[in-house]
């Protein structure tokens with residue numbers, strides 16, 4: 337079976353983003369970018385399915401401008417077989433990302449699509465669920481375990497109260513949580529090999545989808561900064577401050 | 587204008603966070619209907635009818651909704667959505683799971699995790715792990731919105747809304763529930779607790795989390811953790827506080843053996859008072875702490891417990 341893995345290029349998780357002075361957006365000029373960590377987990381899971389003989393082909397897809405080819409090459413170095421870049425310089429709403437991915441699903445007919453549960457930039461947590469609705473597929477979101485069993489996939493999900501396991505008919509959508517796996521590092525030979533793996537580029541405009549944004553970004557502001565506090569010298573002082581100054585304990 | 591709010595519950599109890607989501611809906615303006623979708627969930631419907639600001643409670647009590655599978659619930663909500671301008675749910679695991687499906691079925695964008703309402707179409711939400719705050723206007727005719735409970739104050743519960751039973755059973759037939767492994771705890775919910783004490787990698791193992799128990803007992807606190815503590819298997823996943831775990835804003839948050847990575851801060855920096863206990867004076871957690879104690883946690887925790 338084919339596995340499709342949509343990946344997103346985002347700010348590196350170690351970088352603290354800054355807001356532009358004119359409050360129009362965040363400033364991403366010269367900021368280190370990387371594959372969204374949840375997408376990296378998605379690639380790893382797909383590659384493990386292939387190594388286990390369950391998957392036959394792993395296809396990575398990313399929607400963005402040419403720079404996201406860098407993240408597609410990362411996915412190829414981690415073990416994806418081929419990649420598709422859907423070229424656009426628009427900042428698309430999740431619904432429009434999902435619509436483009438729906439077209440890729442129709443064309444590639446994967447049995448499993450594995451996405452990240454959220455992109456760490458916009459923190460939307462929407463795309464996988466939207467793609468599931470558009471394709472009529474069931475979904476296993478926030479997955480910490482995935483096991484394919486005949487024409488079904490069992491997904492264990494991280495939920496507020498603990499864990500929940502559900503069974504989905506294939507084809508299905510899975511979105512990854514942190515505990516699903518620990519992604520490998522790409523080896524140098526694999527990075528070299530990835531350069532020769534196929535990477536198709538398609539124009540987003542050619543998919544015949546209205547990609548007009550449904551949202552208007554009014555402004556982006558920095559969060560309220562916390563006032564720096566004090567260092568207490570002892571537990572006694574801490575307890576005294578919490579009782580009499582902060583008044584949060586009695 | 588009319589607003590459909592999805593009630594978070596476990597078939598027996600209405601989650602307190604729903605009261606905050608109703609508060610957010612009130613700020614959007616319009617008649618509010620609260621949807622209880624579940625199975626054998628009459629107790630939830632009763633509780634829902636008391637929520638202030640709610641004009642009507644719709645109850646879809648059917649086996650198809652017992653585990654609130656996204657496939658089934660999204661069909662129900664999408665069908666009901668025809669009569670509403672806003673569809674609103676709490677940004678907890680159930681709402682996060684099915685709401686984007688509803689948005690896609692309605693062919694609209696979703697605005698996730700709002701912390702404030704500017705007007706009926708404009709909302710405020712944190713992005714980039716809370717390091718930027720975006721004000722976003724929805725241009726769609728129907729707004730699909732999830733609410734971060736820490737942004738709103740709960741409405742009271744002395745109302746008496748009309749309860750209407752819905753005769754619906756939308757079963758997509760593509761998914762089924764296998765089993766739950768839910769954590770049992772006598773402690774308050776992380777999201778609802780007035781005090782939270784969290785342990786990080788510095789706790790060294792799961793056994794040492796017992797050092798937090800006595801303090802939590804004395805303060806009526808919930809216990810949380812950093813991702814590192816969860817990944818290392820010290821404690822279960824539902825204890826993770828942070829950008830990609832639970833978002834909390836208690837009156838008092840005590841971080842023990844936690845360095846203060848941006849992803850952790852994203853989940854707790856709106857707490858009223860933050861205390862950090864860490865042996866490294868340079869740990870970034872001290873930059874957001876109101877009271878920092880540079881100490882070895884294995885000395886500090888027993889002493890703190892004895893002095894409370």
Ligand SMILES: Cc1cc2nc3c(=O)[nH]c(=O)nc-3n(C[C@H](O)[C@@H](O)[C@H](O)COP(=O)(O)OP(=O)(O)OC[C@H]3O[C@@H](n4cnc5c(N)ncnc54)[C@H](O)[C@@H]3O)c2cc1C
Pocket residue numbers: 341342343344345361362372374375378397398399400427428429430431433450451452453454455456458459460461462463464551553556695696697698713720722
């Ligand atoms: C300040 C600001 C505020 C915004 N507010 C909103 C808003 O309120 N609502 C809204 O709909 N949009 C909003 N956007 C646009 C939003 O950032 C989208 O552009 C977003 O990139 C698309 O989905 P996501 O990354 O949020 O998806 P998520 O649902 O968070 O990502 C989940 C997964 O979807 C897949 N995925 C996401 N994007 C791609 C991609 N480009 N290519 C391949 N796979 C992908 C990945 O597997 C990813 O792990 C905002 C943008 C900005 C700059």
Ligand SMILES: Cc1cc2nc3c(=O)[nH]c(=O)nc-3n(C[C@H](O)[C@H](O)[C@H](O)COP(=O)(O)OP(=O)(O)OC[C@H]3O[C@@H](n4cnc5c(N)ncnc54)[C@H](O)[C@@H]3O)c2cc1C
Pocket residue numbers: 349373374456785786787788789811812813814815826827828829830831832842843844845846847848849850853863864865866869881882883884
């Ligand atoms: C995609 C993504 C999502 C993430 N989401 C989250 C999230 O939701 N929540 C989250 O918490 N993290 C999250 N992280 C992880 C985050 O980046 C950090 O790795 C994590 O928060 C570190 O946990 P920690 O502070 O417990 O561990 P460390 O950074 O290792 O810090 C341990 C601290 O304990 C102190 N210490 C050690 N021994 C003692 C002692 N005896 N006494 C006192 N202090 C001691 C040390 O000085 C140190 O400061 C995410 C990361 C990624 C990439």
